[in-house]
Amino acid sequence: MRRSPNPEQRRRTLCDAAIQLLADDGVKSATHLKVDRKAGLPDGTTSFYFRTSSALLRAVAERIAELDLKDLTAATRRTDPSSQPSGLATLVFRSVNGARLTRTKARNELALQSPRDPELAKALRRYTDDFTALIRDAVVRLQPEGADVDAALIDAQTYTVQMFIGGVMLACASGDRRFHTATELDSLISGIVRGVGEESSANFRDSL
Amino acid sequence: MRRSPNPEQRRRTLCDAAIQLLADDGVKSATHLKVDRKAGLPDGTTSFYFRTSSALLRAVAERIAELDLKDLTAATRRTDPSSQPSGLATLVFRSVNGARLTRTKARNELALQSPRDPELAKALRRYTDDFTALIRDAVVRLQPEGADVDAALIDAQTYTVQMFIGGVMLACASGDRRFHTATELDSLISGIVRGVGEESSANFRDSL
Numbered sequence: 021m022r023r024s025p026n027p028e029q030r031r032r033t034l035c036d037a038a039i040q041l042l043a044d045d046g047v048k049s050a051t052h053l054k055v056d057r058k059a060g061l062p063d064g065t066t067s068f069y070f071r072t073s074s075a076l077l078r079a080v081a082e083r084i085a086e087l088d089l090k091d092l093t094a095a096t097r098r099t100d101p102s103s104q105p106s107g108l109a110t111l112v113f114r115s116v117n118g119a120r121l122t123r124t125k126a127r128n129e130l131a132l133q134s135p136r137d138p139e140l141a142k143a144l145r146r147y148t149d150d151f152t153a154l155i156r157d158a159v160v161r162l163q164p165e166g167a168d169v170d171a172a173l174i175d176a177q178t179y180t181v182q183m184f185i186g187g188v189m190l191a192c193a194s195g196d197r198r199f200h201t202a203t204e205l206d207s208l209i210s211g212i213v214r215g216v217g218e219e220s221s222a223n224f225r226d227s228l
Numbered sequence: 229m230r231r232s233p234n235p236e237q238r239r240r241t242l243c244d245a246a247i248q249l250l251a252d253d254g255v256k257s258a259t260h261l262k263v264d265r266k267a268g269l270p271d272g273t274t275s276f277y278f279r280t281s282s283a284l285l286r287a288v289a290e291r292i293a294e295l296d297l298k299d300l301t302a303a304t305r306r307t308d309p310s311s312q313p314s315g316l317a318t319l320v321f322r323s324v325n326g327a328r329l330t331r332t333k334a335r336n337e338l339a340l341q342s343p344r345d346p347e348l349a350k351a352l353r354r355y356t357d358d359f360t361a362l363i364r365d366a367v368v369r370l371q372p373e374g375a376d377v378d379a380a381l382i383d384a385q386t387y388t389v390q391m392f393i394g395g396v397m398l399a400c401a402s403g404d405r406r407f408h409t410a411t412e413l414d415s416l417i418s419g420i421v422r423g424v425g426e427e428s429s430a431n432f433r434d435s436l
Contacts, residue, residue, distance in 0.1 A: 046344070047255070047256055135403055210427050215425075216423065219415050
């Protein structure tokens, strides 16, 4: 007697095939039938596990978040402030290189799709929140020694770094990458935090 | 006798309908038939003007570039360094608000599609190059008075601001906007330029 496949393993296989399709050909190509064939499974398998297109995309978002979370945990462990490059820069650098670029491309596709699908948006947000927390930690560690911690400033710096990283991930997915090491990226991130901080103090002094 | 439609005008009408479809429902919805119906024109009109899906997307990219270029020209005219907010911040602020957000969403969709379609990538790049030049001008104007102009540094600052703006446009297209005025945006851009400059001099000093 043949063992029936483990449903969790089968779901992962289908989601991984969908990630590859999303990265290569975009949302319009991530159909149930194409996923079946990409995964080398009988026609109808994807429909059996994920009834709708939205259910499939949501499962893909959750699979991406699961994979991302492992990387994030590894990055968070590198919290030694003296480590160069930082865990954050290393994480971003890895996510736009090699096999992980596929996942980044798929994530971009889902992000663009998310305003049209609230459940998908929710699934994506779960990871985004963890990622934002990592950025905020990095920003806090980059404050000048002895400085008062200003929550509004930390917010502005976190936002600016986050938008920069979002832009980098989008550009790299289009083949436009202009840094060669995580250390270069780290220096740009430190520059953003330093400059937004100084600009904000300058504005504060101006407003006195 | 009915006058036959002006072909240029007709092409514009079809492209504008396609921009709306791209923004609302993504690349997968920008089919010839849906564009016909969105534009309120007989079935087959879009296929008559743009034979393939790629030809349609390329025409849309050119239409977006034509509209963007008007805004860019207006922004470039605001070159008075004392004008607050700068032309660049004003341009970005406008492109993520009101009716122009539709165009920004459509541009994001095309950008994600572009690695799969070299002709589309070429059409998009024409505008990107002009936009990069505007960013570079803004960066040059933000150099500290009397500083030596260092081309590699200007490149790094331009790149960082460009990635930040790309991230802002992507996030705003997903409904995530966290600034309320062009002046706030301007201050973040100035902060990036200042900080990347200082970080770079610090690294230079460290390497001595």
